[in-house]
Structures are given as structure tokens and as C-alpha cells.
Amino acid sequence: MRIDKYLWAIRIFKTRTLATAACDEGKVKWNGTNVKPAKAVAIGERYDIKTPARRWNIEVTGLLQNRVTFEEAIKNYIDLTTEEDKVVNHLGTSFFTGKRHSKTGRPTKLQRRDLKDLLDPEQSQDQD
Numbered sequence: 001m002r003i004d005k006y007l008w009a010i011r012i013f014k015t016r017t018l019a020t021a022a023c024d025e026g027k028v029k030w031n032g033t034n035v036k037p038a039k040a041v042a043i044g045e046r047y048d049i050k051t052p053a054r055r056w057n058i059e060v061t062g063l064l065q066n067r068v069t070f071e072e073a074i075k076n077y078i079d080l081t082t083e084e085d086k087v088v089n090h091l092g093t094s095f096f097t098g099k100r101h102s103k104t105g106r107p108t109k110l111q112r113r114d115l116k117d118l119l120d121p122e123q124s125q126d127q128d
Helices: 003-009 016-024 070-076 109-119 121-127
Strands: 028-030 046-050 055-060 077-079
Touching: 003 016, 070 077
Parallel strands: none
Antiparallel strands: 028 046, 046 055, 055 077
């Protein structure tokens, strides 16, 4: 079984194309070396995988030919990932930049007043 198909089957990647791209970009490693998408997977091998959401360190315990449910998929590998690598990193989107999100419509009258106060506090005090 190919590594890209295996990573797709155990639901680490949403599509097989994403799994193949991760292998090509060097985000899947076996014994510290990059893995090609066509590498054969064997039971007992350990892989380090880097996805946009988090890092994975898995050991293969079973092989799947097709994609199965999550409950079945987790029976075919052991997740050896440390707790700090399991934490999803979304710090970049958690702070307010002052820009409005796209496709949220026009600001309300209250929001426009708040924006005006924020952008030009001296002018808003003069009008009060």
C-alpha cells in the first residue's frame, strides 16, 4: 500500500491529492528522511507528519485499502504525538486587526459611530 493512500484512508488528510502534495513537499518523514508518495507502508513503521492543523507522530498497526469511518481508522495506527504538538495553532486569527470580515454586510449606525470614534477621536468629541 502507498503512503499517500494510507494517510488518506486513516483520515489524516481529507483528500488523497493533499496527502500526495504533503509527501512531495517533505511534510511526511520516515526515520528522519522525506518520503515519496509511492513508498510502501509496512506495519510497525513510524511516520512524522506535518499538516496545517497540527503535527502527527504515528505508528502503523494495520493497513487499509479504502477510506473508512473515523472509528475504524483509528484502530489502524497508534498516535504517538506529544501533547504540545497536538495543540491546534490558531493564534494568527484570534486577535482583532481593526478590519471587518468580508461578506458581513454594511456596518450598522452604531458600528459606524464606534469606527468614527476609533479612527478620529478628536473630531467626534468636537461634535458632542
